[in-house]
Amino acid sequence: MPETRYALPKDNPRPLSGFMTWLDRRTGVYSLLREALDEPIPGGARWAYIFGSGLLYLFVSQVVTGIFLALYYVPSSDHAHTTVSYISKVVSSGLFLRSIHAYGATAIVIVLFLHMSQTILYGSYKGPRELLWLSGCFLLFLMLGMAFTGYLLPWDQKAYFASAVGTNIISEVPLIGSSLQRLLRGSSQMGTLTLSRFYVLHVFMLPGLLIAFTATHIFLFRKAGPAGPSNEDPFHPKLPAQKFYPRQLVMDMVASLLIVLALALVAYFVPIRLGPQAVPSDTSYIPRPEWYYLPMFQWLKVVGGRWSLLGGIVLPGLLAMLFAAIPFFDRGRERRPWRRPLVVAGFTLFVACYAGLGALSYHDDASDSNVAAQLARQRNAEIRYMRQPFKPEAASSAPPAAPAPPSGDPLIAKGATIFAAGPCGDCHGTRGEGTDKAPALIGISQKYSADRLAFLLHHRTPEMIDGGMPSVDLDQAETAALVAYLRSLK
Numbered sequence: 261m262p263e264t265r266y267a268l269p270k271d272n273p274r275p276l277s278g279f280m281t282w283l284d285r286r287t288g289v290y291s292l293l294r295e296a297l298d299e300p301i302p303g304g305a306r307w308a309y310i311f312g313s314g315l316l317y318l319f320v321s322q323v324v325t326g327i328f329l330a331l332y333y334v335p336s337s338d339h340a341h342t343t344v345s346y347i348s349k350v351v352s353s354g355l356f357l358r359s360i361h362a363y364g365a366t367a368i369v370i371v372l373f374l375h376m377s378q379t380i381l382y383g384s385y386k387g388p389r390e391l392l393w394l395s396g397c398f399l400l401f402l403m404l405g406m407a408f409t410g411y412l413l414p415w416d417q418k419a420y421f422a423s424a425v426g427t428n429i430i431s432e433v434p435l436i437g438s439s440l441q442r443l444l445r446g447s448s449q450m451g452t453l454t455l456s457r458f459y460v461l462h463v464f465m466l467p468g469l470l471i472a473f474t475a476t477h478i479f480l481f482r483k484a485g486p487a488g489p490s491n492e493d494p495f496h497p498k499l500p501a502q503k504f505y506p507r508q509l510v511m512d513m514v515a516s517l518l519i520v521l522a523l524a525l526v527a528y529f530v531p532i533r534l535g536p537q538a539v540p541s542d543t544s545y546i547p548r549p550e551w552y553y554l555p556m557f558q559w560l561k562v563v564g565g566r567w568s569l570l571g572g573i574v575l576p577g578l579l580a581m582l583f584a585a586i587p588f589f590d591r592g593r594e595r596r597p598w599r600r601p602l603v604v605a606g607f608t609l610f611v612a613c614y615a616g617l618g619a620l621s622y623h624d625d626a627s628d629s630n631v632a633a634q635l636a637r638q639r640n641a642e643i644r645y646m647r648q649p650f651k652p653e654a655a656s657s658a659p660p661a662a663p664a665p666p667s668g669d670p671l672i673a674k675g676a677t678i679f680a681a682g683p684c685g686d687c688h689g690t691r692g693e694g695t696d697k698a699p700a701l702i703g704i705s706q707k708y709s710a711d712r713l714a715f716l717l718h719h720r721t722p723e724m725i726d727g728g729m730p731s732v733d734l735d736q737a738e739t740a741a742l743v744a745y746l747r748s749l750k
C-alpha cells in the first residue's frame with residue numbers, strides 16, 4: 261500500500277508520541293480526530309449551535325441510565341410494576357437514576373425543539389442539506405416513538421390508561437387501523453404482550469434505528485459543513501471560518517454540563533413518581549399524557565367523533581409531510597428569517613397553536629370540578645403509593661381483570677363459572693383477591709375444610725349478613741364445585 265495513505269497532517273503542531281504514531285498508522289484515529297476538531301465553522305463559534313451536541317449528550321445519558329433500569333426491569337404485566345417499584349424504593353440511587361431517565365426524555369423534547377427552531381429560523385436546512393434535514397425529521401419521529409413506548413413500561417395507572425388512549429388513536433387509520441392496533445398491542449386488549457412489544461421497541465428497535473440515524477445525521481452534517489449565521493451563503497460559505505476546536509467545543513461542553521446540572525437538580529428535588537399498579541377494569545381513571553403530547557390529546561378531544569379520521573390522522577400526517585418537505589420548496593439562497601415570511605410565520609403559527617391547545621387542555625381540566633377532583637385523587641394516590649414501603653410480589657397484587665387461572669379440573673372450572681356468574685366477584689374481587697367490601701378468598705382452603713366452607717355458604721355468619729353477602733341458592737353438586745373452586749384459589 262502507498263505510504264502516503266498513512267501520512268500524518270503536515271501542519272501537525274505537536275509531534276505524536278510513539279504509541280500514537282503506532283495506533284494512527286493502523287487506525288487513522290489521529291487524522292480522524294484532527295478532522296473532527298478542525299471542522300471549519302463559517303462566521304465562528306456561537307452559542308446558537310450548542311443544541312446538536314446537547315442532544316447527543318442527552319442521548320448518551322438516556323442509554324446509560326436505560327441500561328441501569330434494564331438491569332432490574334421485567335417486561336410483563338404481573339412483574340413490571342413491582343420491578344419499577346423496587347428500583348424506586350429499594351435500589352440505592354434507583355429513584356434518582358429513574359428520574360434522570362424520565363426527565364431526560366423531557367429534556368430531549370425541549371432541546372430538540374430548540375435545535376429545530378434554530379435550524380428553521382437560521383434557514384440552516386438550505387444548500388445541499390435536504391437529506392440532513394430529512395434524517396433530522398426521522399430522528400424526531402423516532403424520539404417521539406421512544407417517549408411513547410417508554411411511557412407504558414412502569415405499568416402504573418397513568419402509564420396504562422395513557423397508552424390505551426394512544427393505541428386507540430391508531431385504530432382510526434383507515435382500512436388497516438385495527439390490524440395496526442393489534443400488531444402494536446399483541447392482542448385486542450393491552451397486557452403482557454403489549455408490554456413486551458413496547459419494551460422491544462423501546463430497548464432494541466428504536467435505539468438501533470436512533471444510533472444508525474444519528475450517525476447518518478452527523479455524517480451528512482459534516483459532509484455539508486455547518487451553515488453558519490443566517491447572512492451566510494448556504495452553498496459557498498464566504499465568512500472567515502473558525503475551527504470547531506477549541507471555542508465551539510468548549511461552548512458545547514459548557515452546555516452539556518449545564519444540562520447535567522439541571523437534570524440532576526430536578527431529579528434530586530422533584531423525583532418522578534410511580535402510581536399504583538394498573539387496574540385495567542378501573543373505569544373512573546382519567547388518562548393524561550406527558551405534557552408535550554397534551555396538545556395532541558386536546559386536539560383529538562376537539563376534533564373527536566365524526567372528524568377523528570380527518571383531524572386525528574389525515575391532518576397531522578399532511579402537516580408532518582409539509583414539515584419534512586420544507587427544504588424542497590424553500591429553495592432560495594436567502595436565509596435571513598425576515599426575508600422568508602412564509603416558513604417562519606408558518607412555523608410560529610404552528611408553535612402558537614400547539615402551545616394554545618396545551619393551555620386549553622389545562623384550562624379545561626381546571627374548570628371542570630369533577631375532572632379536577634378526579635385528577636387530584638389520582639395525584640394523591642401516586643403520592644400515597646410512593647410513601648408506602650416496597651411490597652414484594654404477593655398473589656393479591658395480580659391485576660383483578662386477568663382471567664381466572666386455567667384449570668384442568670372440570671369441577672374447579674365449573675365452580676369458577678358459578679363464582680363468576682354470581683355477584684361474588686363484586687365484593688370479593690373477580691379472582692377472590694378481595695376488595696374494600698369483603699376479604700380475600702385466596703388461601704381459604706387453609707382456613708376451612710370443604711365441609712365447613714359448604715356449610716358457611718348456606719348458613720351465613722352475622723358478619724357476612726352485615727356485609728351484605730347474599731345466601732347462595734345452589735344444589736349439592738353446584739356447591740361442591742364452588743367449594744372446590746374457592747379452595748383452589750391460591
Ligand code: HEC
Nearest residue numbers: 682683684686687688697698699723724727728729730732
Ligand atoms: C355484598 C358483598 C358480598 C357478596 C356479593 C359476597 N360476599 Fe362473601 N363475604 C362478604 C363479607 C362482608 C364477608 C366477610 C364477613 C366477615 O367479616 O367475616 C364475606 C365472607 C365470605 C366467606 C368467608 C371468608 C372468611 O375468610 O371467613 C366466603 C367463603 C364467602 N364470603 C364466599 C362468597 C361467595 C362464594 C360469594 C358468591 C356467591 C360471595 N361470598 C358473595 C361479602 C360478600
